[in-house]
Each structure stands twice: as structure tokens, then as C-alpha cells.
Amino acid sequence: MINRASKLAEIIHNSEKIHVVTHIDADGITAGAIAALTLKRLGKPYSIEFVKQLDNNIQEKLKNENHKLIWFTDLGSSISSNSIIKNKIITDHHSCNQDADHSYHFNPHLFGFDGSFELSGAGATYLVSKSIDKKNIDLSSLAIIGACGDLQDKKNCKLIGLNQDILKDGKKSNQIVIKKDISYFGRETRPVYKLLQFANNPIIPGLTGRESACISFLKKLNIKIKDGDKSRCWVHLSKNERRKIISNIAELLLTKGFGHKITKRIISEVYILKNEKEGTELHDAKEYATLLNSTARYGQYMVGLNVCLGDRNKWLNDAQNLLRGHRKNLVEGLQFAKEEGIERREFLQFYHAKSGIRDTIIGIVTNMLLNSFEVSNDLPLIGFSFKEDGDVKASARGTQELVEKGLNLSIAMNQAAKDLNGIGGGHNIAAGATIPKGKEEEFLQLLEKRIKTQLSS
Numbered sequence: 001m002i003n004r005a006s007k008l009a010e011i012i013h014n015s016e017k018i019h020v021v022t023h024i025d026a027d028g029i030t031a032g033a034i035a036a037l038t039l040k041r042l043g044k045p046y047s048i049e050f051v052k053q054l055d056n057n058i059q060e061k062l063k064n065e066n067h068k069l070i071w072f073t074d075l076g077s078s079i080s081s082n083s084i085i086k087n088k089i090i091t092d093h094h095s096c097n098q099d100a101d102h103s104y105h106f107n108p109h110l111f112g113f114d115g116s117f118e119l120s121g122a123g124a125t126y127l128v129s130k131s132i133d134k135k136n137i138d139l140s141s142l143a144i145i146g147a148c149g150d151l152q153d154k155k156n157c158k159l160i161g162l163n164q165d166i167l168k169d170g171k172k173s174n175q176i177v178i179k180k181d182i183s184y185f186g187r188e189t190r191p192v193y194k195l196l197q198f199a200n201n202p203i204i205p206g207l208t209g210r211e212s213a214c215i216s217f218l219k220k221l222n223i224k225i226k227d228g229d230k231s232r233c234w235v236h237l238s239k240n241e242r243r244k245i246i247s248n249i250a251e252l253l254l255t256k257g258f259g260h261k262i263t264k265r266i267i268s269e270v271y272i273l274k275n276e277k278e279g280t281e282l283h284d285a286k287e288y289a290t291l292l293n294s295t296a297r298y299g300q301y302m303v304g305l306n307v308c309l310g311d312r313n314k315w316l317n318d319a320q321n322l323l324r325g326h327r328k329n330l331v332e333g334l335q336f337a338k339e340e341g342i343e344r345r346e347f348l349q350f351y352h353a354k355s356g357i358r359d360t361i362i363g364i365v366t367n368m369l370l371n372s373f374e375v376s377n378d379l380p381l382i383g384f385s386f387k388e389d390g391d392v393k394a395s396a397r398g399t400q401e402l403v404e405k406g407l408n409l410s411i412a413m414n415q416a417a418k419d420l421n422g423i424g425g426g427h428n429i430a431a432g433a434t435i436p437k438g439k440e441e442e443f444l445q446l447l448e449k450r451i452k453t454q455l456s457s
């Protein structure tokens with residue numbers, strides 16, 4: 001792996017000008033930012049572009065642009081060795097075909113690591129950046145944000161594998177502090193009762209989804225929800241207050257029969273960006289990632305990128321405004337999907353949001369639905385949404401339990417999409433695809449057949 005990283009570093013050193021192509025989610029933005037900062041520090045001229053996926057049109061366009069070198073980050077693993085794009089390097093973590101020529105490709109899957117939780121696209125890009133110059137270890141914080149954006153901490157309630165080495169760099173370069181704290185999203189900026197209301201994985205029986213129950217729960221524990229006219233967030237609570245909440249949630253879960261294994265999941269490692277201001281989205285890696293997801297997923301690429309590059313004025317302000325819209329879209333998207341209804345089949349369940357949910361956030365909504373108490377999580381969930389170009393986007397999400405039983409959504413989505421002249425891929429637990437409109441039913445049948453085989457073998 002070290003050799004491959006230094007080979008890619010050498011290609012970068014030898015190139016006069018580099019075009020970076022990255023993905024529109026938090027991991028893609030942080031990966032792109034790491035590449036951009038690395039090139040800037042080297043004094044290399046570069047340009048950067050964000051894409052939703054690497055389809056044939058994009059590859060054709062890139063080829064016609066005659067770039068000296070293209071650096072694909074957080075995507076590219078699907079490019080075949082006989083691709084029309086010749087001068088390229090790839091730092092990605094998506095599943096890939098092991099047989100092709102990968103001499104220009106840095107990917108954990110090629111070295112026996114699992115790219116769904118041991119290294120993200122930003123992490124892969126970071127390792128090459130570090131190979132270019134040891135001084136780049138301050139960029140480890142961006143790699144941690146990328147990993148959290150891809151939910152790589154979810155499986156073990158902490159980052160493991162190669163991500164753990166990056167965390168060490170984060171500590172060494174004085175960027176990251178690791179703490180054990182409540183797992184739920186929004187420690188820094190969400191009012192505590194909201195943090196409880198939106199709690200999932202595990203849900204809190206009687207509290208998740210019920211605002212007034214969350215407020216009464218805190219009142220009963222003698223915990224004020226406001227300080228003057230300002231709502232109190234998790235980070236504003238005293239140690240004792242936090243302990244009281246955690247032990248009461250644990251008791252609730254245990255008395256409702258959730259068992260120790262699930263109950264333990266209320267505590268996770270959290271990653272604090274110690275040089276950012278406390279009480280802002282930037283202080284917590286998970287919240288930072290969500291802030292980034294509010295930008296490029298809505299076409300506002302430069303906003304997220306500039307925040308990662310260090311802007312704390314105009315661009316941060318723009319990002320915070322976009323975040324409000326993103327949160328609203330997620331709440332409305334969840335509501336919309338529930339109203340549309342989820343249909344269950346033998347080996348999968350699905351819903352079709354049509355134009356009700358943007359294709360760029362259908363994956364997030366699908367993941368939230370599968371983790372909510374209203375949707376059963378014994379089958380993978382597929383969400384469809386219409387794309388602006390007339391095709392259909394499909395997002396699939398599974399659970400760790402299903403993956404352990406053999407589910408591999410990356411393979412299933414890739415093959416079902418291919419059968420219909422579409423494209424698809426991703427990770428075993430989360431994958432996406434684009435298929436022609438009107439082919440949804442056929443796609444579901446092909447997909448269900450694959451999933452059935454995976455779960456029965």
C-alpha cells in the first residue's frame with residue numbers, strides 16, 4: 001500500500017497540471033479539498049470538478065478536455081483498465097473489480113481492507129497526500145470528517161482499521177481529540193430535546209419521534225431545556241446532567257428488552273476538531289460532515305470546498321444557511337416517503353419518491369428511514385427518485401446484520417443496473433444506481449433475485 005501511494009505521489013510530482021474530479025458528498029468534498037491543498041502546497045496548478053457519478057457522458061467529456069492528468073477522488077474505482085481516460089490516478093474506496101490493472105489506483109479493497117468502514121475516499125486521498133509530504137498530516141482532520149460523512153464509525157461505534165492510523169495523525173498534529181460520548185447526532189448545535197427526538201440506532205422507546213415526550217423526560221430529570229432564551233445543547237450540559245440522561249436512556253432500553261449489545265451503542269467515540277469553535281458544526285466531525293452534505297448535494301460545490309479550505313466567513317455563513325434548507329428537506333423527505341408508503345416484497349422493500357425527493361439526498365433519506373422505528377430493518381430498503389435528466393436514481397441501504405448474512409448491495413445493484421443498461425455500485429451495506437425511467441419494476445425483480453441468492457447462500 002505504501003508503495004502504491006508513493007507511485008501515485010511520483011505521478012503527481014511529474015505532472016505539470018492536474019484536474020481533480022470528486023464526488024458531491026461530504027467524503028467527496030473533503031477528499032477533493034485534501035487533493036487541492038496537497039497540490040497547492042506543491043505549487044502545482046490544478047482545477048477541480050464535482051460530479052454525481054462517473055457515467056459515460058462524463059468520461060467522454062473528460063477525455064475531450066485533454067487533461068494532462070486527472071486525479072479521481074472518492075470515485076473512479078469503476079473505471080476499467082481499457083477506459084478512454086488514459087492519464088489518471090484514483091484514490092477511492094468503493095468496491096472494485098480485482099482483476100483489472102490497478103497500478104494507478106489506491107483503494108483499500110485492493111490491499112485486503114474493507115472500504116465501507118476501514119478507509120474512506122478522503123482517507124485514501126490523505127494517505128497519498130501524506131506520502132507526498134509528511135507535513136500534510138494536518139489534513140488528517142479532513143480525512144476523519146470524510147469517514148464520518150460516510151458513516152464509517154457506525155459499525156463499531158468508532159473508526160477502526162486504517163481510519164485509526166489517520167486518527168493517530170489527527171492527534172499527533174494537534175487537530176483531533178477523541179472522546180467517548182453520546183452517539184446521537186447534534187451534540188454541538190441541536191437542542192438536547194431535539195437530539196433525543198431524532199435519536200436513532202438505537203431508537204429510544206417512547207422518546208424517538210416524540211418532541212413533547214422528550215421535553216417531559218428532561219423536565220422529570222430536572223434538566224433545564226433553556227438557558228435564558230437560548231436552547232441548551234448537549235455540550236452545554238454538566239457532566240452530571242449528561243450522565244443522568246445516558247443512564248436513564250440505558251435503563252429505558254434495557255427494560256424494553258433491547259439487550260446489552262444494542263444498549264451499549266448509545267455511547268460512541270466522537271471526534272472533536274479542537275481548533276474549531278465549540279458550539280459550532282465545525283467542532284464535531286459528524287456535524288461538520290452534515291454541513292458539507294448541505295452544499296455540494298445542492299450544486300453549491302464551492303461553498304463546501306471553501307469551508308474545507310479554511311474559510312470561516314462568507315463561505316461558512318453560506319454553508320450554515322444551506323444547512324437549514326437541508327435539514328428541512330430531510331424532514332420533509334422522510335414525511336413524503338412515509339406518505340408514499342413502503343412496499344414489502346420477499347427479499348427487499350422499496351418506495352418511489354418520484355420528484356418528491358431530490359436524487360442527491362434520496363440515499364440519506366433511505367438510510368434514515370431504515371434506521372427509524374416506523375420501518376422494519378429486516379430487509380434492505382430501496383428508494384427511487386426521478387433525476388433531472390430523465391433517468392431514475394435508485395439508492396439501496398442494508399444493515400450490518402444483513403451484510404453478515406451475505407448481502408452485498410454493491411454487487412446486486414451493479415449487476416441489476418447493468419442488465420438494464422444502467423450503472424451502479426458502492427459498498428456492501430450501501431449502494432446506488434441509475435436506470436432508465438419505466439424500468440423500475442424490472443429492476444426490482446432483477447435486484448430481488450440477486451439479493452435472494454446472496455442471502456440464501
Ligand code: C5P
Binds near residue numbers: 154364397430
Ligand atoms: O460514495 P460514498 O462511498 O462516499 O458514500 C458512502 C455511503 O454509504 C454514504 O451515503 C453513507 O451514508 C452510506 N453508508 C451507510 N451505512 C453504513 C456505511 C455507509 O448508509 N454503515
Ligand code: C5P
Binds near residue numbers: 053363394423430432
Ligand atoms: O447515491 P447513494 O448515496 O445511494 O450511493 C450509495 C453508495 O453507492 C455511495 O458510496 C455511492 O458513491 C455509490 N454509488 C456508486 N455508483 C452509482 C451510484 C452510487 O458507486 N452509480
Ligand code: ZN
Binds near residue numbers: 093121
Ligand atoms: Zn466515500
